[in-house]
Amino acid sequence: MLNCHDATQLMSEQQDRRLTLSERLSLRIHLLVCDGCRNFGMQMQSLRRFLRGYARGESEEFPPQDDAKNER
Ligand SMILES: [Zn+2]
Helix, strand or coil: CCCHHHHHHHHHHCCCCCCCHHHHHHHHHHHHHCHHHHHHHHHHHHHHHHHHHHHCCCHHHCCCCCCHHHCC
């Protein structure tokens, strides 16, 4: 089973490469049982969306959330 470090690592890697089936499966199982990493994943998605908007000059649409408290 993945630990939180591995899970967050995989979540950031999956932005850049395709995860293998077993990686995706392990990640999904981890996210089912771990709220912290699930939140992290959602924040990462929001952040990416925000950054994409920001790059196009649409920053108001999606203010970044200052929720880094769940970091482990
Ligand atoms: Zn976790």
